[in-house]
Amino acid sequence: LTPKHPVIPASFATLWQHDGPYNDFSRWSRRFFGGRVQKLSVDTGGTCPHRQNGRGDGGCAFCRVDAFVPAYCTPDASLLQQIEAGSIFFGRKYPDLSFLVFFQAYSNGGNIVEQAKLALLRPGVVGVVIAMRSDVVDAKLAVELGNLAEQSFVLVELGLQSGNDKSLRFMNRGHTVQAVYDACDLLAREGVRSAVHLIMGLPGESLDEMLGHARIVNELPVNQLKIHHLQVLEGTAFATVFRENPALFMNWDAQAYAGFCADFLTRLRPDLVIQRFANESPQDLVLHPRWDGIKNFELSRLVEAELWHRHAFQGSVWNGQGA
């Protein structure tokens, strides 16, 4: 008889401390922080070094910053006012929440350590998450973040986006895969936790190429991973490419994407914490794919069901090194 669920190896179950099929952020964070935590986005009025001063020629081809900054978060308000507004917004549903302040908009650098220290002073804030381009991370910043990480939870999120330099050039990313390796190494050496983001469904990437990104993620000294499906947004360079040549883009539905994510997870190191699978841009901005505004929690359920259905789990075909 085939068991209903696969037997998760004892070493994985001990690592995750649950018998689910993957190492999800929600369960990991509750265990790590001893309760429910919520990422709370803030916008400190930073800018994108990739767009500034004519550099970057319009920025990354997929990017539209207003698509991922929540309404409660505005640089017109001070950092502490934004944290206050966010905690009221989320606290209505879960009064016992703790918060990870998420410096999400654009790419942070410059005075980010001072801003992070200020955020950490507020009661209820248990850590900071900082989105950053890999080419902003230098030895000095890594040391400063390392000092902060000795006292508080600090997670730096870097956009890898693709494991192919060809795709990074096509999306006008302005850095190479090697730059992400270098940034992750600098952070790891200073004891700073890091996460990388990957976009699945980039124009011209085959399923095999996308699955191959698992090898790079496994090699990087990172702790967490965020997987997004590419949403082609109105007003971006990819919107123009899509209108001219839609065949370049994956034409999958949410179920097929969930199946792909399940395959991808089987190739990953079991210690990697998986933050999410979906982009949730406002529907009126999404040109492709149109999945009726599916939410991350719904996609996560589909991925989990796919894993159970296949009798598979995160790391089930991982070979101990690359994928």
Ligand code: SF4
């Ligand atoms: S994705 Fe980040 S680096 Fe690229 S243009 Fe947008 S804010 Fe700048």
